[in-house]
Amino acid sequence: MTLEGRISLITGAAQGIGKEIALELARAGSDIAVADILFDKAEETVREIETLKRRAKAYGMDVSDTDEVHQTVNQINEDFGKIDILVNNAGITRDSLLIRMKREDWDKVLSINLTGVFNCTQAVLRWMLKQRYGRIVNIASVVGLMGNAGQSNYAASKAAIIGFSKSIAREIASRGITVNVIAPGYIDTPMTQRLPDEVKKGFLNQIPIPRLGLPQDIAKGVAFLVSDDAEYITGQVLNINGGMYM
Numbered sequence: 001m002t003l004e005g006r007i008s009l010i011t012g013a014a015q016g017i018g019k020e021i022a023l024e025l026a027r028a029g030s031d032i033a034v035a036d037i038l039f040d041k042a043e044e045t046v047r048e049i050e051t052l053k054r055r056a057k058a059y060g061m062d063v064s065d066t067d068e069v070h071q072t073v074n075q076i077n078e079d080f081g082k083i084d085i086l087v088n089n090a091g092i093t094r095d096s097l098l099i100r101m102k103r104e105d106w107d108k109v110l111s112i113n114l115t116g117v118f119n120c121t122q123a124v125l126r127w128m129l130k131q132r133y134g135r136i137v138n139i140a141s142v143v144g145l146m147g148n149a150g151q152s153n154y155a156a157s158k159a160a161i162i163g164f165s166k167s168i169a170r171e172i173a174s175r176g177i178t179v180n181v182i183a184p185g186y187i188d189t190p191m192t193q194r195l196p197d198e199v200k201k202g203f204l205n206q207i208p209i210p211r212l213g214l215p216q217d218i219a220k221g222v223a224f225l226v227s228d229d230a231e232y233i234t235g236q237v238l239n240i241n242g243g244m245y246m
């Protein structure tokens with residue numbers, strides 16, 4: 001399973017799952033464009049990739065800003081010559097029960113988690129269609145399948161990613177481009193580390209494989225879906241959740 005010669009764009013790759021995906025694809029041989037709103041931390045990811053003897057560059061990019069995404073994708077194409085792989089990983093939470101949810105928290109989550117996926121996918125697609133090759137993996141969540149009290153905005157954004165991905169998969173399957181979704185369960189990252197202890201314990205009690213997921217568990221799944229071994233897989237949702245949702 002080699003990604004030698006491939007160029008990958010990973011969003012939200014400054015930390016957590018996105019960083020581990022970037023490192024895993026680099027280990028498999030890909031060069032990496034590391035995009036995040038946290039530019040300095042994205043540069044740290046770049047330095048780690050460079051120790052693996054792969055080319056990498058950091059881009060300060062807000063996925064919810066359509067113009068910025070298109071400009072950055074053009075820049076990446078100039079810098080690397082092409083984009084073969086897109087991993088839409090950037091995402092946020094703004095949790096509260098619906099009765100108290102502020103409109104701005106609804107809008108913010110949808111604009112990053114969902115419109116961000118639209119922006120980045122549309123921007124890279126122009127190039128992928130020309131080269132008649134591409135691999136797109138969108139990071140959703142178990143919460144988009146099960147729902148979760150206090151996360152109606154987040155769950156809506158993640159469920160929508162699945163419908164979006166299946167539609168795009170049908171649109172571009174004949175052009176050598178696959179589109180798949182990974183729905184992680186509860187993964188140990190900065191996003192979940194700030195949850196109250198009793199919430200974490202509640203999640204753990206629901207996981208048949210008795211541990212939290214690790215960023216590597218997700219990164220390995222991405223590496224498979226973007227490889228040539230997965231060329232006949234499109235429009236699928238891969239649940240990586242320790243059995244939390246079956």
Ligand SMILES: NC(=O)c1ccc[n+]([C@@H]2O[C@H](COP(=O)([O-])OP(=O)(O)OC[C@H]3O[C@@H](n4cnc5c(N)ncnc54)[C@H](O)[C@@H]3O)[C@@H](O)[C@H]2O)c1
Nearest residue numbers: 012014016017037062063089090091141184186187189191
């Ligand atoms: N951690 C989990 O348990 C879990 C479970 C299911 C799904 N996910 C999803 O996995 C993805 C990564 O989550 P994580 O746990 O690593 O989170 P994280 O908060 O640790 O990392 C998210 C990264 O996205 C970046 N980001 C945020 N807004 C951005 C924007 N507007 N433009 C560009 N980058 C932006 C952040 O700066 C950060 O580097 C998210 O889509 C998340 O919803 C996480």
